[in-house]
Amino acid sequence: MFQRKSVVAGGPGSGKVTHCDNLMQERRGVTHINMTDLLQQYSVGNEMQDFAQLSSKTVTEVLMLEMKMAPGAKTYLVSGYPRSMRDVVEYSNKVWAWGPRWPPWRES
Numbered sequence: 001m002f003q004r005k006s007v008v009a010g011g012p013g014s015g016k017v018t019h020c021d022n023l024m025q026e027r028r029g030v031t032h033i034n035m036t037d038l039l040q041q042y043s044v045g046n047e048m049q050d051f052a053q054l055s056s057k058t059v060t061e062v063l064m065l066e067m068k069m070a071p072g073a074k075t076y077l078v079s080g081y082p083r084s085m086r087d088v089v090e091y092s093n094k095v096w097a098w099g100p101r102w103p104p105w106r107e108s
Contacts, residue, residue, distance in 0.1 A: 007081060007082070008020055016079040016080070017079055020034070027075075029075060031070045031075070032076075033078045033081075035059070035062075035078060035079065035080035035081040036079070038066060039051035039054060039062065039080075042054070056086040056087045056090040060087060060091050063091070064094060
């Protein structure tokens, strides 16, 4: 099954979470992943003071695990991610590692 992954960007207080929650209510198969909440829970569970200290690798693994926990989702709306370009690179590397494979291009 093809799953869409959309990142919802905006400044603090811009309504990202509200918009995602509204879309989740309106459309079947939409799952909202609020990375800020997830990373806060992760840091509390691991007795960390601040989740800003988490590496891009850890943050991306938390996101991937959350996606695996909702296999029936048709679309993921991810808010609070990426935090930096390192997150983008880490995510790209992970998705390429286990994501779709394209056949090599051959000119005829």
